[in-house]
Amino acid sequence: MISEPKRMGAAEAALRLMARRGRGDWMAVVVEPGVDAQTVAEELAREMEAIGDVTVERVLGARDPEDLSTRLASATGPVVSAGLDDWPAEEWANLDRLRSRYAREERTALVLCRAAFDNLLQEAPNFSSWLGASVVMYQPNASYLDEEGRQRRLATLRAWSGLTDEETITRAAAGTLPAEPEFAEWLVLLGRGDLLER
Amino acid sequence: MGGVGSGKTTQLLVARDRLVSTGDVSATYIDVSLHVEPNQVTSSALLAMVGLELGSQLDSIPPKIIDHLNEFSNHLAPSEEPWHDDPFDRFSQGVDHIAHALRVTHPHHVLLVDSLDRMTDLSRFANLIEGGISKLRELGAGIILIGPLTALYGIRRTALDRFDRSWHLPTVDVQNDAAGHAFLLGVLRARDAKSLLTDAAATQLCTYSGGVLRDLIALTQAAGEEAYVDGAERVEAGHVELAAEIFGRKHLFAIDSQQLAVLQRVRTKGTFVQTSEKDLSLLATRRVLEYTNGHARFAVHPTLEKLLAEIPEVA
Numbered sequence: 119m120i121s122e123p124k125r126m127g128a129a130e131a132a133l134r135l136m137a138r139r140g141r142g143d144w145m146a147v148v149v150e151p152g153v154d155a156q157t158v159a160e161e162l163a164r165e166m167e168a169i170g171d172v173t174v175e176r177v178l179g180a181r182d183p184e185d186l187s188t189r190l191a192s193a194t195g196p197v198v199s200a201g202l203d204d205w206p207a208e209e210w211a212n213l214d215r216l217r218s219r220y221a222r223e224e225r226t227a228l229v230l231c232r233a234a235f236d237n238l239l240q241e242a243p244n245f246s247s248w249l250g251a252s253v254v255m256y257q258p259n260a261s262y263l264d265e266e267g268r269q270r271r272l273a274t275l276r277a278w279s280g281l282t283d284e285e286t287i288t289r290a291a292a293g294t295l296p297a298e299p300e301f302a303e304w305l306v307l308l309g310r311g312d313l314l315e316r
Numbered sequence: 317m318g319g320v321g322s323g324k325t326t327q328l329l330v331a332r333d334r335l336v337s338t339g340d341v342s343a344t345y346i347d348v349s350l351h352v353e354p355n356q357v358t359s360s361a362l363l364a365m366v367g368l369e370l371g372s373q374l375d376s377i378p379p380k381i382i383d384h385l386n387e388f389s390n391h392l393a394p395s396e397e398p399w400h401d402d403p404f405d406r407f408s409q410g411v412d413h414i415a416h417a418l419r420v421t422h423p424h425h426v427l428l429v430d431s432l433d434r435m436t437d438l439s440r441f442a443n444l445i446e447g448g449i450s451k452l453r454e455l456g457a458g459i460i461l462i463g464p465l466t467a468l469y470g471i472r473r474t475a476l477d478r479f480d481r482s483w484h485l486p487t488v489d490v491q492n493d494a495a496g497h498a499f500l501l502g503v504l505r506a507r508d509a510k511s512l513l514t515d516a517a518a519t520q521l522c523t524y525s526g527g528v529l530r531d532l533i534a535l536t537q538a539a540g541e542e543a544y545v546d547g548a549e550r551v552e553a554g555h556v557e558l559a560a561e562i563f564g565r566k567h568l569f570a571i572d573s574q575q576l577a578v579l580q581r582v583r584t585k586g587t588f589v590q591t592s593e594k595d596l597s598l599l600a601t602r603r604v605l606e607y608t609n610g611h612a613r614f615a616v617h618p619t620l621e622k623l624l625a626e627i628p629e630v631a
Contacts, residue, residue, distance in 0.1 A: 121568035121623060130545075137544050138537065215434040218349045236570035243601045244434075247321045250534025251541075251563040274547025 123148060125257040128158065129306060132165035135225050135252070136299050140196075145227045145252040148235045158256050159200035159229040166196055166227075168314045169302045174198055183213035187220055197222075200229040207237045214242035229256075268307055275304045283308055290314075317433065317465045318485030320602055321530025324462045327485065328428045331460060335426050342422035344369045347430045351392050354434035359448030363407035364388035366427060366452060370414045373422075381417060384410030408451050415455055427452060429461035438467060442475040450478065488527030489607040491615075497522055500532055507533075512540065516553040524560045526605045526618045535559050535619075564619035567603050576627070579603060579616050583624050588614035 126134075128147075135145045147162060149155050156178060163174040175193040179201035180186035190197060213220075220226075230238065235253075239246050276282065278300065281289075286304055289295040290313040305313050318324045328345060335343035344366075348357050351365050367388045371381060388410065391403065415425055429449075435441045441464060453459055465484075467476055476482050488496035500522040504513060513521070517539060525532035536551075538559035543551045571579070575594055582588045582604050590596050598604040603620060607613040616624060 121565045123565050123569060124562050134541055134545065137541060143537075212353065215354045215431075216349055218347045218431060232570070239566075239570055239601060240597060243597075244320050247530050247534070247602070249566070250531070251538035251559050251566065253562070253566040253569075271545070271547050 123253040123255045125255045127257050127259065128161040128165045131227075131254050131256070132162055132169055133299070133303055134254075135227055136166055136170040136196075138225060138252075140225050141223050142221065142248065143225045143252070144248050145225070145254070146235055146238070146249050147227055147229045147254055147256050149229060149231055149256045151231065153256065153258070155200040155203060155229045155231060159198045159227075162227055162229065163198040166198070166225075168306075168311065169299045170196065171297045171299075171302070172196060176200075182209055183216050186213070187216060190220060190222060190226065194224065196225040196227075198227045198229065202228065203231045203234045205234065205237070207241050210234075210237045210241035213238075214245050217242070217245045217248075220245070220248075272304070272307055275300060275307075279304075287313065317463050317467070317482065319465065319487060319528070319606075320600070321528045322485040322487060323529045324433065324485060325430055326529075328430055328460065328462065332426075332428050340422060341424045341426055342370075342373060342418055343426045343428060344373070345428045345430065349431040349434060354431050355437055355440065357432070357435065357440075357444060359444055359451065360402060360404045360407050361392060362429075362444060362448035363404070363411050363451065364391045366457075367407065367411045367414055368392075370411065370418055370425070374414070374417055375421070378417070381410075381414055384413060404447070404451075408455070411452070412455050415457065424458070425456065426458040426460065429459065431462065433462045433464045435464055438464065438475075441467060445475040445478050484608070486608050487605055488529075489613065490522055490525065490527045490618075492607070492613070496527060500525060500527065500529075503529070503532065504536065507536075511550075512543075513551045514553065517551045517556045520553055520556040520560075524556065524563070524618045526602070526615070527607070528602060528605070531563070531602070531617075535563055538562060560619045561623070564617070564623045567601070567617055567620055568623055571603070575603075576624075579620065579624055580627075582614050583616045583621060586614055 131145065131147055135143065147158065149158050159176065159178070163176055166174045172195055174196045177186065177189045177193065177197050177199040180189055180199065182205070186199065186202070272283065286295065286301065287308065287310055290305055290310065295301050302314055305311055332343040332345050335341045346365055346369050348354060348362065348365060352361050367384060371377065371385045374381070387403070388407070418425065432441065432444070449459055449461070488500060490497050490500065501518060504518050504521060521532060521535050521539065524535055535556070539551045539555045542555040542558045546555065548555065575598060578595060578598060588604055590599070599606060603617055605615050605617055607615070
């Protein structure tokens with residue numbers, strides 16, 4: 119392996135994807151051999167739901183590119199898709215030719231094994247150009263930021279909102295915290311992700 | 317014609333809007349891949365698509381035309397059963413009827429046909445030009461289409477001779493073309509209404525894009541993402557560096573030692589000889605970029621430069 123995408127956990131991948139505007143934004147999350155892509159897809163979808171306060175649809179096990187495009191077209195919100203790892207290389211070439219059918223107004227994440235992602239890069243160069251730099255290698259149990267980064271981000275969030283950590287927690291507990299994803303991220307950074315359900 | 321992310325569809329849509337603004341032109345954009353897998357497009361299928369798109373622009377539809385539209389829809393509907401007759405002549409007549417009805421409000425028709433560049437079978441592409449496209453031209457429609465770059469080379473070049481003009485959208489040579497660099501900078505500034513990009517970041521983004529418009533936009537989004545995670549107010553040069561590294565790592569994923577050797581040769585010597593499918597795939601995936609303004613030049617994608625320099629070359 120000469121090079122690989124940046125490693126990160128589902129929480130950071132979800133934050134990065136949800137921070138995007140949505141229209142036509144795609145992300146590929148690559149998993150190591152032995153890691154179950156559908157389990158990672160579920161973890162990612164839950165993180166996206168917690169951060170974005172939206173329902174994320176799961177599109178699992180599409181038979182072929184036509185099936186995937188039909189199922190994505192019927193989904194109006196963000197989507198996490200997995201279960202494409204058995205597609206042969208020619209299906210990815212087919213997906214590339216049909217790429218116009220994948221134009222979406224929302225965020226879409228594909229969770230793929232290395233071999234499937236390799237096929238995507240080689241056989242679907244046009245579609246993979248839609249990913250841009252949004253390709254990550256899934257890191258289980260990864261913390262979102264190191265301690266220095268966490269403190270820097272918390273300081274930014276405090277300055278942005280004019281609130282303290284305590285005030286944010288109090289408002290979250292009372293159910294009066296605004297729905298912006300930054301507040302969800304703030305609670306996660308404080309280790310109070312449990313308050314996101316309120 | 318143009319490479320991945322060179323802005324072909326954007327150009328078609330801009331052309332459509334400009335034609336429509338003249339008032340008497342019906343300019344119709346058709347993405348064939350939304351109807352049929354591009355390698356399966358036949359002349360009859362193309363006529364059916366055109367007929368349906370033109371028919372949708374009629375204010376009122378006479379019964380005769382409704383019959384044509386139904387037949388077009390049936391022809392394009394996925395079916396296990398192959399068509400036993402070739403409806404080409406019937407479909408030509410149907411399109412002619414619809415175009416005639418449409419001329420009451422719009423005397424001139426221009427069709428902007430997208431996705432034919434996805435045809436890998438050049439014989440089929442040539443047949444389509446000789447068949448459906450020529451027929452539409454005969455019926456009085458102007459045609460602008462996106463064709464495969466590979467049609468520029470070899471015996472299938474004759475298909476292009478059917479056109480009054482062919483236009484290759486080149487990759488902007490950001491290193492040697494000051495006007496091209498300024499153009500990309502202008503694209504960024506037009507989209508950066510809130511001045512979130514510092515001057516240094518904008519310049520770096522143009523350089524790292526390699527002149528590929530889609531990569532310019534993707535890198536800008538990625539740099540913005542890095543700035544967001546960093547909690548920065550503006551996108552700085554450091555955020556662009558991070559985004560470029562992530563972008564480059566994606567490009568280096570899953571290449572083998574043979575392809576790596578080719579990339580290193582392009583990086584250090586600027587030479588690129590396409591001798592195998594694997595070599596061609598380096599061009600198709602934009603790991604190697606070809607610049608054709610003035611003289612031909614090959615370069616690795618700028619986001620790969622630094623990463624490749626860190627990998628020891630094998631003799």
